Every structure is written in C-alpha cells, then in structure tokens.
Amino acid sequence: MTNSQKCHRADYAVVGSGIAGLRAAIELSAAGSVLVLAKSDLSDSATAWAQGGIAVALSDEDEIGLHEQDTLNAGDGLCRPEAVALLVEEGPKYITQLIEWGTEFDRAGTKLAFTREAAHSRSRILHAHGDSTGREISRALLARAHTIPRLHLRAHAFTSDLIIEKGRVVGLRFLDETDGSQHEVRAAAVLLATGGLGQVYRETTNPEVATGDGMATAYEAGAVLSDMEFVQFHPTALAIKGAPRFLLSEALRGEGGILRNIHLERFMKRYSEAQELASRDIVARAIVAEMHRTHSEHVYLDMTKKSQEFLKRRFPRIYETCLNYGLDLATDVAPVCPAAHYMMGGVKTDLWGRTSLPGLYSAGETAATGVHGANRLASNSLLEGLVFGARSGQAMMQDAPAGKRHAGALPGSPAPLPGNSTTTPNNSSKAAAKPSPTCATLMKIRDVMWRDVGILRSAKELTEGIEQLQALELPKSEKPGRAAHELRNLHTLALLIARSALAREESRGSHYRSDFPYRDDEDLGKHSAVQKGSDVRFEAERAQKNQTAG
Structure with missing residues (x-):
C-alpha cells in the first residue's frame, strides 16, 4: 500500500450492487460487517434493466422438472446438470423470500401472474409493473439492505485490482470517483458480482457499466475463466438510427409478437418449428440470415394484433420508450436487430461461488457456474443471481467465519432507502x-x-x-x-x-x-x-x- 492510499477493513467485501451482489451481502451480514462497492449509482446495474422477468416453477401447471429440462435443452448439451438442478429446486424458496421482503410481482387477482417466453414449455415468468421486474427486485433488496446496520454500500467506487498474499485473495483496491482518492480494503473473503461485458460489442442491450470488470480483474489475478466464447445475442433490440439498442423483451413474442422481414413476410417458419418461440440463438441467427437474404439492416417485430390498452398495461416501459422514438406498438411494426446481451461464461466457480483462487468468490453474470451451458434460457439470469448470490454468501461465511474480528469504520454508509440519491462525483x-x-x-x-x-x-x-x-x-x-x-x-x-x-x-x-x-x-x-x-x-x-x- 502506498502512502496516498487509505486502508479499511471489513469482514466481507462485495463488488457489484445487482441482484447477485445484494443478495450475497444480505446473507453475509448475518455473520459480520459487509462492504458493497458499486462503480456507478447503486441502482445502475443490469438487474435494474431486466424487463422480461424471473423464471420459477411456482404455478399450478408447472413442475420443477419441466423448468430443469427447458434449461438443459436451451443450454445445447453444455449445462452442468447439478447447477441446473440447484437453480430450479432452490429458486422457489428464494422467490418466496423476495416476496416476504416486499417484492411486488404482478398478480391476476390474488394469485401471482405468470407469462410464457421463448423456449419455456410452461408459463413460469414472474414480472413486476409489466416490464420493470429487475428494477422492482433491486428496490426490494435495497430496502432490505437498509434495515441491516452492518451492511454498508459505497457508490462511485471502482475496483481496480485484487490484493493477493501467499496465493490467497485478502482484499482489493478501489478508486473513489468523488475525489480521485485510492483505497485499500482488507477482507476475509471477496465476492465479484459486477455483471456482464456487453460494452465489448458495438451493438449491445447492456448498460454502460457492463464492461466486464469482475471477469477481467479475476483473470489478471490468475483465476480460471470458463466458456468465454458463449456470448448471447438478444434477437430483438430496437433498431432506430441514433437510438440506443433498447431491448424489446422476449415476453413480447411470448404474448404473440410476430417477426417479419423487410417485405413484411413472416419468416421464422423457415428456421424453426417453434417459430418466434425458438431459443434466442436460433432466433438471432434466423434474423441475421433474413437480413442478409433481403439486404436489409433490420427486420420487424409486429405487435399490432394487441390493443393499445393491453400493451400499455403489460409493457408500459417498452411501450413508452417506443413512443418516444415515434413508434406506437399498437399500430406500427418495430424495426429490430440482434445485439450482444449476456455472457454465459465468466469466472469459473463451483456450486458455491468458489473460484480457483482461495478467498475469491463470484456470482451472477460475472461467474461461470455452467448453469446456462452454451445458451441461456430466457429469464433465468435473475434467478441465477438470486440463488447463487445467496449460496456464495453462505460459502464465504463457512470458509471465512467472521469470529471476533471487528471491522473499523467502513468507507461507505448504510444502504440508502430506495429512491434516495447516492453521492455523485463532481462534474x-x-x-x-x-x-x-x-x-x-x-x-x-x-x-x-x-x-x-x-x-x-x-x-x-x-x-x-x-x-x-x-x-x-x-x-x-x-x-x-x-x-x-x-x-x-x-x-x-x-x-x-x-x-x-x-x-x-x-x-x-x-x-x-x-x-x-x-x-x-x-x-x-x-x-x-x-x-x-x-x-x-x-x-x-x-x-x-x-x-x-x-
């Protein structure tokens, strides 16, 4: 540590404030002090951007075994079966817990409302406020974190590298963007949950913060990364010149959306019996093939068979965003093209988030549990963050019990109430x-x-x-x-x-x-x-x- 660095101690350090990081931090707070670092605002994560929902076998018509088989089918022969079994078996428990913590999923009367998405054999997708599921889960987790005195969060803290001593990760260094100061955090265990790396591609649905920091930091420290060739391209991103590649959720096709080429011909029958409900890799390649065949830069997503009332209620955020770009989904077809969306690979972990480096753990999109195989099933990502975030927290407590260690004043503050702004760097x-x-x-x-x-x-x-x-x-x-x-x-x-x-x-x-x-x-x-x-x-x-x- 240089003289210009400030040194802090915590029992556990978590890098990332999405669903995996927050769920792990809440778990860890039962055993000791936890510091969560976010490089941007606390709510600025891929979790908050997730529209479609979270998949879980909780409906009367569904079974855990069916969710398991759908996940394995989508993974194209490369899923780790044990990881998939854990995901679908433990998912209901953690979803129920989210509801107990105040997450408000949409309901049909008194019952939870489930929808269907591509490559799912049953309606098992929970959503919140129509198409703002990730945002609602983030709100509930931050609200929960606010009630825990030993859980501190620090926004605008960019983790630059890990501290390794005698082959073990013992902490990390971060840059405080509010004043440019350098900091060092010593911790018994470190979790990397920084999300994905979509910004490595010119066309991506990911937020600007998705620069793969956790994966790269782990790699530079000597950790094993796995399945890095498997990047999922979402088939339907809004393709309007000058507009960001806003994700048009899988759920639109689950609700009857039709893909048409530049000549307004329906084309998915040529590529898959499942047509618009085929898995993402098949639909994305079909769209690219159709774009090449018709010499066009996009295809169209047609939702015009649905009423304006239905679209406003079911997809309020998507409907409003399209309207801002001059598209009324009730009357207009929307130009779409594929864009980089999700990394199936990442830092290789076991079923408890342990990486190849002692003291280092990973969860969520940053990790490669093998649960998604070669292609992720729609709406399994939030569930993975929830289940494996909790499991990583449990393993960290078991491997590095807090004991009688006492952390000094943590370089952060208790979690702010949802909606409260965090410290913003000067311009x-x-x-x-x-x-x-x-x-x-x-x-x-x-x-x-x-x-x-x-x-x-x-x-x-x-x-x-x-x-x-x-x-x-x-x-x-x-x-x-x-x-x-x-x-x-x-x-x-x-x-x-x-x-x-x-x-x-x-x-x-x-x-x-x-x-x-x-x-x-x-x-x-x-x-x-x-x-x-x-x-x-x-x-x-x-x-x-x-x-x-x-």
Whole structure:
C-alpha cells in the first residue's frame, strides 16, 4: 500500500450492487460487517434493466422438472446438470423470500401472474409493473439492505485490482470517483458480482457499466475463466438510427409478437418449428440470415394484433420508450436487430461461488457456474443471481467465519432507502471517469468484436480479429481513472472471447462457426478454460457434490 492510499477493513467485501451482489451481502451480514462497492449509482446495474422477468416453477401447471429440462435443452448439451438442478429446486424458496421482503410481482387477482417466453414449455415468468421486474427486485433488496446496520454500500467506487498474499485473495483496491482518492480494503473473503461485458460489442442491450470488470480483474489475478466464447445475442433490440439498442423483451413474442422481414413476410417458419418461440440463438441467427437474404439492416417485430390498452398495461416501459422514438406498438411494426446481451461464461466457480483462487468468490453474470451451458434460457439470469448470490454468501461465511474480528469504520454508509440519491462525483471527475464515445481505441475494439467475433464466426474472421486486437496500443496514464481501467478490461476480455471462439471448432448454442457448422460432442462436449499466460483448453466436467457450503 502506498502512502496516498487509505486502508479499511471489513469482514466481507462485495463488488457489484445487482441482484447477485445484494443478495450475497444480505446473507453475509448475518455473520459480520459487509462492504458493497458499486462503480456507478447503486441502482445502475443490469438487474435494474431486466424487463422480461424471473423464471420459477411456482404455478399450478408447472413442475420443477419441466423448468430443469427447458434449461438443459436451451443450454445445447453444455449445462452442468447439478447447477441446473440447484437453480430450479432452490429458486422457489428464494422467490418466496423476495416476496416476504416486499417484492411486488404482478398478480391476476390474488394469485401471482405468470407469462410464457421463448423456449419455456410452461408459463413460469414472474414480472413486476409489466416490464420493470429487475428494477422492482433491486428496490426490494435495497430496502432490505437498509434495515441491516452492518451492511454498508459505497457508490462511485471502482475496483481496480485484487490484493493477493501467499496465493490467497485478502482484499482489493478501489478508486473513489468523488475525489480521485485510492483505497485499500482488507477482507476475509471477496465476492465479484459486477455483471456482464456487453460494452465489448458495438451493438449491445447492456448498460454502460457492463464492461466486464469482475471477469477481467479475476483473470489478471490468475483465476480460471470458463466458456468465454458463449456470448448471447438478444434477437430483438430496437433498431432506430441514433437510438440506443433498447431491448424489446422476449415476453413480447411470448404474448404473440410476430417477426417479419423487410417485405413484411413472416419468416421464422423457415428456421424453426417453434417459430418466434425458438431459443434466442436460433432466433438471432434466423434474423441475421433474413437480413442478409433481403439486404436489409433490420427486420420487424409486429405487435399490432394487441390493443393499445393491453400493451400499455403489460409493457408500459417498452411501450413508452417506443413512443418516444415515434413508434406506437399498437399500430406500427418495430424495426429490430440482434445485439450482444449476456455472457454465459465468466469466472469459473463451483456450486458455491468458489473460484480457483482461495478467498475469491463470484456470482451472477460475472461467474461461470455452467448453469446456462452454451445458451441461456430466457429469464433465468435473475434467478441465477438470486440463488447463487445467496449460496456464495453462505460459502464465504463457512470458509471465512467472521469470529471476533471487528471491522473499523467502513468507507461507505448504510444502504440508502430506495429512491434516495447516492453521492455523485463532481462534474469534472465524472466526465473524466466516463469513456468518451469518441475514444478511438474503444470504438476499434467494439467494431472488431461486432464484425469478426459476432453472431456468425469463422477461423478467418476470428484470426483477423485477434491480430487487430493484439496490434492495438492502449493509451498509457500515470494515474489511470475508471475509463482507462474499463478500456483495459474490455481489451483483455475481447481477446479472451476471440481466442476461446477460435479454439472451439464446432457450433453449439450461441457460438456458431460457419466453417464448423455442426456440434461435436465427442471432442468438444466440454467447457473451455483459460488462465493468464496459458492457452485455451477444454476440460471434461467432474460431478460436484452439493452437501454443505464447506
């Protein structure tokens, strides 16, 4: 630690304030002091952006076994069965707990209202306020956190690296964007739950904070990452020039939305018997194929068979956003195209969030539990964050019990009540912290990834993409801020995705190789693994026991 750094101690440190991070922090607070760090506002996470809902087998017509089978089918032969079983079996318990904590899911009368989405065999998607499910879950978790004195949260704190001593993670360093100060936190266990990495692609539905910081930080520290080639591209992002790639939820097609090409012809019958309700990878590739066939930059999502009243009630946020861009979903077809949406891979963990580094844990989209396999089933992501966030917290307490340790004054404050603003950096530091849209290096990375490491891949494009990424020189800075760290992280992860995609010479789930168009279970029915300084390798999975967190 340098003299200019401030040092703090906590029993447990959690990086990320989405569903996985908050759920883990609430679990951990029963055993000791917890510090949660968020690089932006506390509510600025992929969780808060999640529209479609959260999948769980709780309805009268559903069964846990059916949810399990749907998840395995979507994962295209690469799900870890034990992880899937845990997800669907423990999901109902944690959803019920969320409701007890005040989460207000939509209801039909007194009963919970369930909807259906692509690749689900039953209606099992819970939603809140129509299409603001993630936001409502975040609100409820923050409200719960507010009641816990030992749980402190700090906004605008960017975690730059991990502290390792004798092969064990013993803390982390972070940059306070409010004043530019450097801090060091010592903790018995650290959880990385920073979400995804969608910003590595030019077209993405992810928020600006999705720069893969947790994955890159773990990789630089020597942790094993897994399945980095599996990036899910959501089929239907709003495709209006000048507008962000706003996600048009899977639930729209679940409610009868139809995909049409530029000539207004329905086309999904040509690609899948399930048509619009096929899994995301199939629909995304079908849309790309149709765009190529018709020489267009988008297709259309047609919701015009639904009334304005229904659309306003069921999809208020989506309806309003489209209206802001001159589209009335009740009367207009919406131009859509695929965009990077979710990373199935990440920091390799066991069933309790343990990574390959002692003292380091990971949960949510940052982690690779194997629960999603090669392609995530719609609305399983929030459930994964909830279930494995709680499990990670349990393992951290078991592996590193707080005992009689006493944390000093934590560099944060008790969780604010939902809706209360958090400290905002002054304008100059905020401007410096945010990556400039004109940053040539960032634009280059995102363009290369979209062009050469996107939905359709081949050795030629992947090799070219890797060469271009390796040739990039990142701007150097004596005191790098958040923007410089994010750029470094995205560059690191871009290369890992491309290298992993080149190594997997088959097509499976979200990973499609035009030069290897078939699935190869014999040689590649395995998970990829990569560690700093090593080539990508493929590992046969050993069954993991699920007994106790220990």
